[in-house]
Each structure stands twice: as structure tokens, then as C-alpha cells.
Amino acid sequence: MKIAVLVKQVPDTGEQRTLDPITGLVDRRGENVLDEINERALEVALRYKDANKGTEVVVVSMGPDTLTKGLRKALSMGADAALQVLDDALAGADAGRTAAVLACAVRSLAVDVVVAGNESTDGRSGVVPAMVAEHLSLPLLSALDAVELSEVEVLGQRSTATGSLRASVPLPAVISVTERSAEARFPSFKGIMTAKRKVLTVMSVAQLGQLPGNTGQTSILSTLRSPARPAGRRIVDEGNAGHELAQFLRSGSLI
Amino acid sequence: MAKNNVEYWPLSDEQRAIVDLCKDFATNEIRPRGREVDEADTVPPVDIFRKAAEIGITDFMLPEEYGGGGYTDVFTQCLVQEQLCWGDPGIGNFICANGFFADPVLALGSELQKKRWLSSLTGPDALFTSLATTEPGSGSDSASIVTRADKVPGGYSINGQKSWISNAGLADQYVVFAKTDPSERSKGVTAFLLKKGTPGMSFGEPMKKMGQRAIVCREIFFDNVFVPEEDRLGDEGQGFYGLMKTFDVSRVVLAAAATGAARAAYEYALEYARTRTQFGKPIIEHQAVAFRLADMATRIESSWLMTLHAARQLDAGEDVNGLAAMAKLQASETAMFCTWAAVQTLGGWGYSREYPVEQWMRDVKLEEIEEGTSDIMRLVISRNL
Numbered sequence: 159m160k161i162a163v164l165v166k167q168v169p170d171t172g173e174q175r176t177l178d179p180i181t182g183l184v185d186r187r188g189e190n191v192l193d194e195i196n197e198r199a200l201e202v203a204l205r206y207k208d209a210n211k212g213t214e215v216v217v218v219s220m221g222p223d224t225l226t227k228g229l230r231k232a233l234s235m236g237a238d239a240a241l242q243v244l245d246d247a248l249a250g251a252d253a254g255r256t257a258a259v260l261a262c263a264v265r266s267l268a269v270d271v272v273v274a275g276n277e278s279t280d281g282r283s284g285v286v287p288a289m290v291a292e293h294l295s296l297p298l299l300s301a302l303d304a305v306e307l308s309e310v311e312v313l314g315q316r317s318t319a320t321g322s323l324r325a326s327v328p329l330p331a332v333i334s335v336t337e338r339s340a341e342a343r344f345p346s347f348k349g350i351m352t353a354k355r356k357v358l359t360v361m362s363v364a365q366l367g368q369l370p371g372n373t374g375q376t377s378i379l380s381t382l383r384s385p386a387r388p389a390g391r392r393i394v395d396e397g398n399a400g401h402e403l404a405q406f407l408r409s410g411s412l413i
Numbered sequence: 414m415a416k417n418n419v420e421y422w423p424l425s426d427e428q429r430a431i432v433d434l435c436k437d438f439a440t441n442e443i444r445p446r447g448r449e450v451d452e453a454d455t456v457p458p459v460d461i462f463r464k465a466a467e468i469g470i471t472d473f474m475l476p477e478e479y480g481g482g483g484y485t486d487v488f489t490q491c492l493v494q495e496q497l498c499w500g501d502p503g504i505g506n507f508i509c510a511n512g513f514f515a516d517p518v519l520a521l522g523s524e525l526q527k528k529r530w531l532s533s534l535t536g537p538d539a540l541f542t543s544l545a546t547t548e549p550g551s552g553s554d555s556a557s558i559v560t561r562a563d564k565v566p567g568g569y570s571i572n573g574q575k576s577w578i579s580n581a582g583l584a585d586q587y588v589v590f591a592k593t594d595p596s597e598r599s600k601g602v603t604a605f606l607l608k609k610g611t612p613g614m615s616f617g618e619p620m621k622k623m624g625q626r627a628i629v630c631r632e633i634f635f636d637n638v639f640v641p642e643e644d645r646l647g648d649e650g651q652g653f654y655g656l657m658k659t660f661d662v663s664r665v666v667l668a669a670a671a672t673g674a675a676r677a678a679y680e681y682a683l684e685y686a687r688t689r690t691q692f693g694k695p696i697i698e699h700q701a702v703a704f705r706l707a708d709m710a711t712r713i714e715s716s717w718l719m720t721l722h723a724a725r726q727l728d729a730g731e732d733v734n735g736l737a738a739m740a741k742l743q744a745s746e747t748a749m750f751c752t753w754a755a756v757q758t759l760g761g762w763g764y765s766r767e768y769p770v771e772q773w774m775r776d777v778k779l780e781e782i783e784e785g786t787s788d789i790m791r792l793v794i795s796r797n798l
């Protein structure tokens with residue numbers, strides 16, 4: 159089995175994140191790290207690999223040269239190889255173009271499963287996995303909290319407003335996971351050493367071949383600062399706080 | 414602490430990845446457990462050690478040929494120790510304690526001994542270890558030990574008592590220093606390798622400690638304990654030399670540990686000073702508070718530079734006896750100052766067990782005592798002048 163895991167680097171979630179008010183894009187100037195949701199996606203692949211020798215896991219990403227650090231981390235966690243699409247022409251690429259490039263890169267690898275995070279912690283558009291699936295004409299099983307992978311199919315569980323849904327698709331397929339999915343492992347010291355010797359392939363857009371045409375282009379018309387959150391409602395206990403609290407939670411469909 | 418990307422000394426990509434890994438581990442696995450381990454008093458967090466062993470933190474400093482990570486340079490050990498002890502001083506020291514056992518084995522051991530006694534410290538099932546020199550009547554003056562190893566057919570018979578031995582009882586393997594020639598001081602000291610369960614060897618109750626409670630210390634009693642000849646580490650009379658070699662390395666690593674703890678206290682105090690308001694402004698805007706933070710930052714910077722400098726000299730094969738003592742003195746006293754200053758900065762909340770700084774203040778006091786007190790560091794430094 160060959161698994162591709164889509165990863166990207168994002169500004170550290172521990173730091174303050176800001177939008178550039180002029181371009182409307184996330185300010186990525188600070189230290190970028192491998193997106194945690196991608197580490198979980200990688201964990202799905204690595205668990206399968208742990209249990210099934212001969213599995214090959216390739217991390218695929220598009221991004222600037224500083225991305226090497228994140229890819230090496232993925233390799234030190236246990237991925238077998240990395241493929242990075244690096245091209246000045248891709249600077250500022252939106253979700254559509256990113257998906258087109260990633261789909262092209264994944265196609266060149268001929269994999270059985272593509273695993274992605276359901277949405278990145280920076281852009282948070284959450285559309286890339288679906289677009290990649292569309293470009294590759296593969297079924298998509300998205301926003302999975304739990305994944306069971308086998309030779310022939312992937313079975314996943316997704317939360318819904320009222321409960322959970324279990325669904326399966328035959329392979330090959332694209333899946334995306336949520337932050338409820340398996341917690342990612344730490345890289346290991348041995349992994350860090352062997353990561354040096356693993357293959358990290360860098361390709362330009364031209365080397366990828368024909369990109370799917372007419373992917374459209376996002377244009378940002380205006381940006382808005384989100385309004386300050388109003389103070390929450392305070393429930394004073396006059397003997398009926400439990401009741402009030404339950405009612406409040408129910409009115410918001412929280413219970 | 415420098416804000417830009419000019420590092421103290423250039424790190425390789427690998428070392429940077431190691432620092433990131435240790436920072437993650439310290440943040441997610443160590444820091445959240447600090448208080449619980451402190452309150453438990455005498456329960457070593459074996460589960461954290463196991464988790465650390467799985468990813469190679471407990472054996473990274475051991476040579477590859479025995480199954481270790483192969484990062485035998487003291488510089489990398491310092492990078493790791495600083496991060497882990499930022500998480501919690503006691504837990505950080507606990508999970509890297511096997512390096513302390515390995516040092517004399519590497520310095521004095523035969524190839525066979527290294528294989529036998531170090532391979533068992535590698536991999537996910539790594540054993541625990543202790544190093545025993547201190548006795549009730551012999552601390553700073555370690556050449557004055559009275560535990561004896563008398564020659565008997567096929568080996569030695571050990572009689573005596575050790576005190577303050579970290580991980581004693583929990584540990585499966587011990588390096589024990591004893592006199593093969595009681596008429597001599599340092600020249601009479603010999604090192605021996607022992608396994609737990611050797612007949613005649615027993616342990617006292619956990620000693621009640623001020624801090625660093627992740628590491629439980631006990632006394633060890635030796636009552637005619639037979640050690641075969643093959644488990645003598647180095648030649649007779651070489652033990653003290655081995656111990657001193659151990660100290661040059663372990664004092665530098667201890668300096669890194671102390672620097673990490675100092676940084677933790679500083680960062681905690683800085684954040685608090687920025688958010689706590691008194692007299693209508695954040696307390697950091699009161700100069701007395703800001704200046705104390707300035708002193709903390711300055712002393713941490715200088716400790717870290719001295720520590721890494723000593724590590725690099727050591728790795729280059731230089732004699733660092735004086736320099737290691739300087740780094741240890743500077744870093745441990747910095748950690749004591751910074752944790753004291755953090756408690757002061759947090760005021761009454763600093764004194765509360767709801768915040769970690771009072772615990773760190775108790776924890777780091779040990780760094781001014783173990784592996785040679787500050788007085789002994791000054792003695793070593795002055796002898797190297």
C-alpha cells in the first residue's frame with residue numbers, strides 16, 4: 159500500500175496570529191511549523207504502516223524552501239519520503255491552485271490513499287481535500303474522527319450535529335481527518351537521524367506536467383476585523399441554576 | 414533568548430530538530446505533571462520515563478554501538494537537558510539520569526563491560542541506574558569514604574553504607590565506589606558494578622526531600638556483598654579518577670539543567686509581570702519589577718553561554734575541570750536567583766502552590782548542592798587558577 163499525506167507549514171498556533179489588513183492573507187512571517195492537523199493525518203498513515211510492513215508513506219507539500227524543516231519532521235516521525243513542490247510562481251496561490259498542484263503531485267506518485275487534515279489551522283478554508291479528490295476523480299471521505307484503513311477500503315467515523323456517522327469507501331480514495339483523530343506521535347532521536355538519509359524530492363510546476371486548467375482565482379474584495387465578543391450570560395444561582403444552564407445549552411443545541 | 418536567528422553556536426538541522434522535539438516533550442508531557450509529582454513526594458514518574466524511552470530521550474547520549482542514540486557530545490546533551498528541565502527540573506533530570514551512570518562506565522569500563530552494562534539502558538525497556546559515592550560521613554570530601562571492598566577469592570566483599578543515592582531501590586544497575594585500600598585517600602577508591610538483588614544489598618526508606626521529588630533518594634546498605642572480579646570497573650585505585658571524569662561532564666550537563674529551570678522561572682515571571690496590574694499599570698512598568706527581570710535575563714544569558722562554551726571545550730577534548738565548575742556555579746546560582754526572583758515577582762501567588770514557581774525554587778536549590786556544592790565549585794575553580 160502506498161499512502162500520500164498532504165501537509166503544510168503554518169504559523170505556530172501558540173503565537174498570536176494576524177491577518178495582513180491590506181492583502182487579507184495570513185501573516186506568515188514568523189516561525190512556521192508543521193500543521194498539527196497534518197501530523198494527525200500522518201499518524202493515520204503511520205499506524206497503518208506500523209501494522210503492515212511494506213507500506214510506503216509519502217508526505218506531499220507545496221511551499222517555500224523553509225518548508226524543508228516541516229518535511230524533515232514528518233520524515234523523522236516515520237514517513238518514508240517527501241515530495242515538495244517549490245516554485246516562485248506559486249507564491250500567494252489560493253486553495254484552488256494549491257489543490258490543482260497537489261493533485262498533480264499526488265497523481266505522479268500513484269497512491270492508494272490520500273490523507274489530509276480537514277482544514278488547516280491558518281487558512282481554514284477546508285476545501286483542498288475535496289478539490290484534490292475532484293481533480294483525481296476519487297471519492298472523498300471527509301472530516302473523520304476515526305479511521306480504519308484496510309487493503310481494499312477505508313472505514314471512517316464522522317461527528318454529526320446529533321450523533322456520528324460511519325461510512326466506508328473502496329480504495330483508492332481521499333480522506334481528511336479532524337483534530338479528534340489519533341494524536342500524533344513524537345519524532346524520535348533515531349527518526350531524526352534516519353530522516354537525513356531519506357529522499358526529499360523537490361519539483362517545480364513545470365516538472366509536474368500539465369496542471370488542470372481553469373481553476374479560477376480567489377479575489378479578496380474586503381477584509382473585516384471580527385467584532386469583539388459580547389460578554390457571556392451570567393447565571394446566578396437562585397436555586398434553579400441547573401435548570402437555566404441546561405435550557406441555555408439546549409437552546410444553542412449544545413446538548 | 415536572543416530574538417533574532419543568530420544562535421549562540423550554529424546548530425545543525427538535526428540538533429534543531431532535537432531541540433524542537435524536547436521542547437514539545439517538555440511542554441506536553443513534563444510541565445503538566447510537575448505539580449502532581451511534587452505533591453506525591455516519593456513516587457518517581459516511571460510512566461514519563463517510559464514515554465521518553467520510546468522516543469529515545471533516555472538513551473540518546475549513549476554510543477550507537479550499544480544501541481544508544483549516538484549523540485555522545487556534551488553540547489547536544491546540554492541542548493536536551495535545558496529544554497527538559499525547563500519543563501520541570503526534577504522530571505527533566507529523572508529521565509536523563511542514565512547518562513550519569515554511563516559516564517564512569519565509559520571512562521573506566523572494558524569493551525565487554527560497556528556492552529553488558531550500557532546496552533541494557535537503551536531502547537524502550539531501558540533500565541534505571543544509580544551512582545553511589547556519598548556516605549553519611551563523606552560528602553564533599555569523597556576521598557574520605559569508608560565503605561570497603563575487601564579482596565576475597567574470585568572478587569571482592571563490600572561492606573558499608575551509602576546515603577542520598579538517587580534512584581536507589583528503583584535502579585537495576587549501580588556503580589558503587591568503595592575503598593580497596595583504606596590506608597589511602599583518593600588512590601584507595603575503586604568502582605564496582607552491581608545489580609539490584611545482589612545478596613547482602615538493601616535499601617533504606619525514601620529520604621524526605623525539599624524538591625526534585627521525581628527522583629527518590631535512599632540509603633544503600635552493604636553487608637558482605639560479593640562482587641566478582643569481572644565487575645570491578647577499571648583498575649584498583651582508579652575509581653576516584655573515574656569519578657572526577659564523570660563530574661566534569663555531569664557538572665556541565667547540570668549547568669544546562671539549571672539554566673533551563675532558570676529560564677522557566679524567568680518566562681513565568683515575565684508573563685505575570687506583563688498581565689498583573691497594580692497601582693493602575695502592569696507591574697512590569699514598575700521599575701523595581703522590570704529591573705529584577707532584567708537581572709534574571711542577564712544572568713540566564715551568561716549561564717547559557719558559559720555552559721555551551723564549557724560543553725564545546727569538553728567535546729574538543731580540552732581539560733575543563735575549572736570551566737565546568739564555573740559553569741555549574743554560575744548556572745546553579747542563577748537558577749536559585751531566578752526562581753527566588755520569580756516568587757518575588759508573583760508576590761503572594763508566587764508563594765502559593767497553585768503556581769509552579771515556589772516548587773521550582775525548592776527544586777533548583779539542589780543544583781547548588783549535588784555534584785559538588787557551590788563552595789566546592791569555588792575550591793575547584795581556585796585550584797585551577
Ligand SMILES: Cc1cc2nc3c(=O)[nH]c(=O)nc-3n(C[C@H](O)[C@H](O)[C@H](O)COP(=O)(O)OP(=O)(O)OC[C@H]3O[C@@H](n4cnc5c(N)ncnc54)[C@H](O)[C@@H]3O)c2cc1C
Nearest residue numbers: 544545546547551552553577578579782783784785786788
Ligand atoms: C537530592 C540529592 C541527590 C543526591 N544524589 C546523589 C547520588 O545519586 N549519588 C551520590 O553519591 N550522592 C548523591 N547526593 C549527595 C551529594 O553529592 C552530597 O550531598 C554533596 O556532595 C554534599 O555533601 P554533604 O551533603 O555531605 O555535605 P558536606 O560535604 O558535609 O558539606 C556541608 C557544607 O560544608 C561545606 N564544605 C564542605 N567542605 C568544604 C570545603 N573544603 N570548603 C568549603 N566548604 C566546604 C559545603 O559546601 C556545605 O555547605 C545527593 C544529594 C542530594 C541532596
